[in-house]
Amino acid sequence: MSALLDVKGLTVEFATRRGTVQAVKRIDLEVARGETVGVVGESGSGKSVTSYAVMRILDRAGRIADGSVAFSGLDLTAASERQMTDLRGREISMIFQNPRMALNPIRKVGRQIEDVLRRHAQAGSMDARAKAIEMLSQVKIARPEERYHAYPFELSGGMCQRIVIALALACRPQLLIADEPTTGLDVTTQKAVMDLVSELTRARGMSTILITHDLGLAAAYCDKVVVMKKGEVVETAAAREVFAAPKDDYTRRLMRATPRPGSTLRGLLPPEIAAAPNPPATVTGEVLLKVENLVKEYPRQGVSKSWAQMFGRGPAAEPETPFRAVDGISFEIRRGESLGLVGESGCGKSTTSMMVMRLTDPTSGAITLGGDDIGAIPARSFAASKHRRRIQMVFQDPTDSLNPRFTAVRAIADPLMRMGSLKGRDALRARCEELATLVGLPLDLLDRFPHQLSGGQKARVGIARAIALDPELVILDEPTAALDVSVQAVVLNLLDDLKAKLGMSYLFVSHDLHVVRLLCDRVIVMRQGRIVEEGTSEKVLEAPDAAYTRELIAAIPHPPV
Amino acid sequence: MRAIARRLVTIVPTLIGVVIVTFLLTRVLPGDPAAYFAGPTADQASIDQIRAALGLDKPLPVQFLAYVKDLATGTLGAALSTGQPVLNELKARLPASAELTLTALLISMSIAIPLGILAAVKEGSFIDHVCRVVTTAGVSLPVFFTGLLFVYVFYYLLGWAPAPVGRLDVYFSEPARVTGFFTIDSLIAGDLETFRAALAQLALPAATLALFSLAPIARMTRASMLSVLSSEFIRTARAAGLRSRTVILGYAFRNAMLPVVTTLGMVFSFLLGANVLVEKVFAWPGVGSFAVEALIQSDYAPVQGFVLAMALLYVALNLTIDLLYGLIDPRVRLEA
Structure with a gap:
């Protein structure tokens, strides 16, 4: 049987200011009917561009320079735009990363599904609504009649992705291209969404291309895996073979860098640069951070804010109980220790870190840092407090957390200038160079702006900035979530080295239990503002007590060990 | 509908502000209407007379109260140049x-x-x-x-x-x-x-x-x-x-x-x-x-x-x- 999709020698070029750039170079890709093919690679590997080229929805600057894309025998590179709009959505459809952004924000989701159904004459004005509701129930949305009238902003990320899936599958296409469909979703949501996709596509005998940076996801859901690197295919093989015996060097490196049960921090790095493991951190008995009965309440989003309240005439008639984002949690971090704070979105882990960082005020509870009651200092005046320099933070998005108009050296010098005692340009520069060396940032990059740096380099700048004042506690808020696995491996190792060298303590906030295990001595699992499990990393991952922890661990896809 | 009503309420302070500011602004403008309408040859006595007739000799708060009272009764005063009530002029124009x-x-x-x-x-x-x-x-x-x-x-x-x-x-x-x-x-x-x-x-x-x-x-x-x-x-x-x-x-x-x-x-x-x-x-x-x-x-x-x-x-x-x-x-x- 011939392949449903047969891509041969596809080359995609982009016209940029510095001339044409080949984003995809002569790649071959074959998808048989009913097959699920994973396209795996890191950012810049050209995996998304390939799919856009197949759909012919490249940006204006991009064009297919060479090669052929045969779909059911029809050459898509030669098809007219009219033919393509007929094919899109009916024969080939696509689901995207960031589902909330992928839906029209001001149109009811049901109407958006109807638009597609009507466009491809799958429904008329009489039955469109019924069919849209039917699609909603197929993607397992509870109360579909009600949800038909919802706007995307009223739905959770997982729900929005279900809507996008409903949209893509409404016209029963033969091929589904899923471009990082679960990036940014929680692990349990990811599992639910991926299970839904594979169930629906299997039931309909559809073919799927799953584009992902996550080898674990590809291993769990694909029949065949194509590994891409810098616009080229480096390896194509059955999924089982790729993971059992990766042939290409690059695939092997990717495999190594993906954290999974049993891997070690050093083991993530390519063998040629792996150093000796750090000596186990010297955790002294001294408690650095002590959090007791921390509570953060938010008023519920109510429509009625009474007049009396608005005019400050005392509290209004007691409304419903406020929402508790953090509901009475207590924990300690000792000097030199790193504590992982794990949970899904909305569990209160970020609120907790914000309160420890003294960016928001707790409703009640105490926070003490090395014996000083920092919880008593209002968040508004904490920036001027002498304790401020003792806590620093590394943020999730290395790009967004750097001022785009500051050079790297200016960004690193910022805390020094605000709170440090160094005076004079030369002293500052020297300290920044020292810090850059410490985090492994080449000195010649110091005068560059964030947009001239790679993701890993920006992460290093963010870390250098955080350690500039020799803090005692560093809060790491998903510091590697936006990075490729190979870069993540390097950054995690860097963080571990720095901790050993500088004797800091870490509060590591993450959704990824495997990453947390590598870096942290102890782990706290949070759910709905409460701690459900607490213990050493090994114990929590290998013998979890709480059912929720087990569920979390089971939901993480990983390549076979 | 409630949203509209609530939105309308927020207009009230704006309007009060507008009334005060327009009143003050016209008062700080250079130029003396009494002198202007008395004409270039008028002597001080006749200017003062016109000023008293216009109520401009009174202190500002009193003038303001009179203005607000006029507003409340729907009168915007008369244009001195044409003698027409301002309201009629605005209505026409x-x-x-x-x-x-x-x-x-x-x-x-x-x-x-x-x-x-x-x-x-x-x-x-x-x-x-x-x-x-x-x-x-x-x-x-x-x-x-x-x-x-x-x-x-x-x-x-x-x-x-x-x-x-x-x-x-x-x-x-x-x-x-x-x-x-x-x-x-x-x-x-x-x-x-x-x-x-x-x-x-x-x-x-x-x-x-x-x-x-x-x-x-x-x-x-x-x-x-x-x-x-x-x-x-x-x-x-x-x-x-x-x-x-x-x-x-x-x-x-x-x-x-x-x-x-x-x-x-x-x-x-x-x-x-x-x-x-x-x-x-x-x-x-x-x-x-x-x-x-x-x-x-x-x-x-x-x-x-x-x-x-x-x-x-x-x-x-x-x-x-x-x-x-x-x-x-x-x-x-x-x-x-």
């Missing part, structure tokens, strides 16, 4: 200004919005450059210049337009007053001749103003469309095979409309102010020229009346825009 401004805005929107959409969809094409040239020309030419140029070309050289002598040629009589808009009133009266004449008078000044307001609307439409067109849900819509017409008009334009509506509101208020010059050039009996004359003569009552009327209009305009937001974007509705 406001529709003239409003008709001119609204027509200009309609013309401008019907050209600028499609132009902006086209320029965004075909970015970098010929039409994009046309859009750029037209909008640049529109803002860089002052309205009195384009007004005079139009009069010169269309009235003097070509003779297509009637003489720029106000709202209606002398041979026609005003239609029965319903809305105060001559074009609409004449249609209501079924008088096509008058309608045509009113329209002919309106064409040049409206076009002048429209050219001026073209630029912000077209630019904002283009910029807003460009950012929406590059967003991810447009890619989804394209990947679902929706026709480009649906994608551009149904999906992109509705999302791009919020900033455009904001601009429309701003442009409308600019126009209300900017048409003073156009009214002068075309001898248009609007509120703008009325207010400027009053201001030159330090005639307090008409200036206060004018500013108050403008403030009310502006408040009403903002309310309309806020309501439009809610219609366009469900997310705004939630916050209201």
Whole structure:
């Protein structure tokens, strides 16, 4: 049987200011009917561009320079735009990363599904609504009649992705291209969404291309895996073979860098640069951070804010109980220790870190840092407090957390200038160079702006900035979530080295239990503002007590060990 | 409905502020109305006499109270120059200004919005450059210049337009007053001749103003469309095979409309102010020229009346825009 999709020698070029750039170079890709093919690679590997080229929805600057894309025998590179709009959505459809952004924000989701159904004459004005509701129930949305009238902003990320899936599958296409469909979703949501996709596509005998940076996801859901690197295919093989015996060097490196049960921090790095493991951190008995009965309440989003309240005439008639984002949690971090704070979105882990960082005020509870009651200092005046320099933070998005108009050296010098005692340009520069060396940032990059740096380099700048004042506690808020696995491996190792060298303590906030295990001595699992499990990393991952922890661990896809 | 009511309540402090500020501003203006109306040859005694008659010799708080009392009874005072009550003057002149401004805005929107959409969809094409040239020309030419140029070309050289002598040629009589808009009133009266004449008078000044307001609307439409067109849900819509017409008009334009509506509101208020010059050039009996004359003569009552009327209009305009937001974007509705 011939392949449903047969891509041969596809080359995609982009016209940029510095001339044409080949984003995809002569790649071959074959998808048989009913097959699920994973396209795996890191950012810049050209995996998304390939799919856009197949759909012919490249940006204006991009064009297919060479090669052929045969779909059911029809050459898509030669098809007219009219033919393509007929094919899109009916024969080939696509689901995207960031589902909330992928839906029209001001149109009811049901109407958006109807638009597609009507466009491809799958429904008329009489039955469109019924069919849209039917699609909603197929993607397992509870109360579909009600949800038909919802706007995307009223739905959770997982729900929005279900809507996008409903949209893509409404016209029963033969091929589904899923471009990082679960990036940014929680692990349990990811599992639910991926299970839904594979169930629906299997039931309909559809073919799927799953584009992902996550080898674990590809291993769990694909029949065949194509590994891409810098616009080229480096390896194509059955999924089982790729993971059992990766042939290409690059695939092997990717495999190594993906954290999974049993891997070690050093083991993530390519063998040629792996150093000796750090000596186990010297955790002294001294408690650095002590959090007791921390509570953060938010008023519920109510429509009625009474007049009396608005005019400050005392509290209004007691409304419903406020929402508790953090509901009475207590924990300690000792000097030199790193504590992982794990949970899904909305569990209160970020609120907790914000309160420890003294960016928001707790409703009640105490926070003490090395014996000083920092919880008593209002968040508004904490920036001027002498304790401020003792806590620093590394943020999730290395790009967004750097001022785009500051050079790297200016960004690193910022805390020094605000709170440090160094005076004079030369002293500052020297300290920044020292810090850059410490985090492994080449000195010649110091005068560059964030947009001239790679993701890993920006992460290093963010870390250098955080350690500039020799803090005692560093809060790491998903510091590697936006990075490729190979870069993540390097950054995690860097963080571990720095901790050993500088004797800091870490509060590591993450959704990824495997990453947390590598870096942290102890782990706290949070759910709905409460701690459900607490213990050493090994114990929590290998013998979890709480059912929720087990569920979390089971939901993480990983390549076979 | 409750949202509207709540929104209306927030207007009250604004209005109180406007009343106070207009009162104070007219008082700090240089110039003494008493001296002005007494004439250049008057002696101090007669100036003082006039001042007492106008109530200007009393302390400011007392004057202010009197002003507020007048307002509460619906009196805006009389214009010293004409002797007419200000309210009547405004009633007669406001529709003239409003008709001119609204027509200009309609013309401008019907050209600028499609132009902006086209320029965004075909970015970098010929039409994009046309859009750029037209909008640049529109803002860089002052309205009195384009007004005079139009009069010169269309009235003097070509003779297509009637003489720029106000709202209606002398041979026609005003239609029965319903809305105060001559074009609409004449249609209501079924008088096509008058309608045509009113329209002919309106064409040049409206076009002048429209050219001026073209630029912000077209630019904002283009910029807003460009950012929406590059967003991810447009890619989804394209990947679902929706026709480009649906994608551009149904999906992109509705999302791009919020900033455009904001601009429309701003442009409308600019126009209300900017048409003073156009009214002068075309001898248009609007509120703008009325207010400027009053201001030159330090005639307090008409200036206060004018500013108050403008403030009310502006408040009403903002309310309309806020309501439009809610219609366009469900997310705004939630916050209201």
